[in-house]
Amino acid sequence: MRALLVVAHGSRREASNDEVRALSEAVAARDTGLYDKVSCAFLELAEPSIPAGLEALIGAGMRDITVVPYFLSAGRHVAEDIPAEVAKVTAPENVRIRIAPYVGRSGSMADLLLEQGRTTA
């Protein structure tokens, strides 16, 4: 059972957190067969926390969990804080948790920007 956990910074502006929730639902709706569950968690300012998000996935039977940092640059949050939050979870031996590169590092970001440039009014 495989899961994807989209991890965002979290905002005091609840609409921003809801954007992340909607995005993780959009990922789940892709129905690629890659993941049995897709959810999201927040580094700070919003719920669930990263440990709570991971524990919910483990509790739901997920055994291979990939954390994707929804961040544009490789600052302290990506380099240190997210790994530290992930490390707070004592996963059973049969559970594997991996952290993917942050989205800003994606080779497809340049294409997404080009596409976005064409969506002006």
Place this chain on the structure above:
Amino acid sequence: MRALLVVAHGSRREASNDEVRALSEAVAARDTGLYDKVSCAFLELAEPSIPAGLEALIGAGMRDITVVPYFLSAGRHVAEDIPAEVAKVTAPENVRIRIAPYVGRSGSMADLLLEQGRTTA
């Protein structure tokens, strides 16, 4: 003559600003025929500023400029600060400046996240 201006927040961490510069170079290298010039600018903490970035493009003969906010959520920066910075530029009558939706709003972001989840070690 058309141009794309990638606008990021800007960081005290120069490596993050360099990531944005490299990304705008990657966009330019796509050679789609859509833009004659692709460059980047920063809302704060890094150079060039948004007005300086726009003025450089206008000075280089660009007449149709699309600003793409390299932001993940629609906070104050996207809703107010970027339009305010763009409005500081008094463009000649024959120059059109448009602001595209921020990248977090892209319908392709869900696919990018899925792809990113597959790039773990």
